[in-house]
Amino acid sequence: MRALGHALPALDARTLLPDLAPALDEIRARAAASDERGRTDPRSLDALRASGVLALAVPREYGGAGADGRTVNDAVGLVAEADASLAIVLFLHCAVTSRIVRWGTDRHKERYLTAMAAGDCLAASVWSEQNAGASKSSLGTRAVPCGPGTWRIDGSKTFATGAGIADVYLVLAQTSDEAGEASYGSTAQSLFLVDAATAGAHTRPGPVLVGMRSSATGLVSFEDCRVAEDARLGRASQTPEIISHPHHLGYTLGAVGVGIAVAALDCALTEAAGRGLLEHQAVRHVLAEVEASVEAAHALVDRAGARAAQHRGYRLALLAKAHASAVAESACARVQRLLGSTAFVTAHPVNRLARDARAIAHMGPPTYLCHEMAGAARTTAAD
Secondary structure: OOOOOOOOOOOOHHHHOOOHHHHHHHHHHHHHHHHHHOOOOHHHHHHHHHOOHHHOOOOHHHOOOOOOHHHHHHHHHHHHHHOHHHHHHHHHHHHHHHHHHHHOOHHHHHHHHHHHHOOOOOEEEEOOOOOOOOOOOOOOOEEEEOOOOEEEEEEEEEEEOOOOOOOEEEEEEEOOOOOOOOOOOOOOEEEEEEEOOOOOEEEEEOOOOOOOOOOOOEEEEEEEEEEEHHHEOOOHHHHHHHHHHHHHOOOOOHHHHHHHHHHHHHHHHHHHHHOOHHHOHHHHHHHHHHHHHHHHHHHHHHHHHHHHHHOOHHHHHHHHHHHHHHHHHHHHHHHHHHHHHHHOOOOOHHHHHHHHHHHHOOOOOOHHHHHHHHHHHHHHOOO
């Protein structure tokens, strides 16, 4: 039973990608087992690649779908209903794609965008570090020139979603000792596109997570990893702008929160109907309240994508992430209480959804930083 219908954007992801629906069925069927193992199921990843969804943010001239922010959010939300871990992987892939589209060289675009359009290239961001803080303003990973047209990258990254399954990493590294500027990232840093097979780039499993357990969130290290000058994406002075670019397009992790909340509500409605609980007024009232909150969160996510066309997506994307993640947590908690002892079993699907909902609040930018960045943007610009 579907809890609510999505208010479809101009380019509906399911219409744009006809192979997405059967892929979602495959992914949904394996989500619980993937979560229990704490690993991405290769068959689910293959289904995601084959669905065409990796081409969403790729312009049509490179064989992609040319989707806007509303459509990207719609697709991410649909995948999150099936498996939130893979939705995070997809969101970060689309974010990297958008940065290559805007800031990449012709070589970057020809090499990566065409492969993404074919489903042959999955991208991931490799930014977080232990003790670096949520704002990523000072990093231990460094990139230094080591000869004509060559950079050497050394350092370790933690909580890298897509580690070991991505084909290319967008690596954030310190390239200057000067004090950089920006609230997220720094002008003293640079971004590099590093193929996963590059010598000196290594991945290994990360800590055991509570939520998003099959998102391949692990450790990526670089030891004398040498890349060409043309691996840089943009200039160092542009790094904060490159980092924030997906938000300006209206891309928001709030779409993952909405997908989780929809799945929780679907779960509640199905189980309540099967147990005859919908005959009780109190149950109907709780479900109506949850549905209203989910619809409101979905509207904010959709609005973030829509407002990008008027160059007003940035603040709304941040606010949508913060709000929708809170709604997802609340929806899961209310469903857990509503279903009583039935949901007090580890294997009940709502418990996986609740753990995944909690994880979103920690994902970059974390919720508190979303509030700060959105508030600061309100005081400095019309957006």
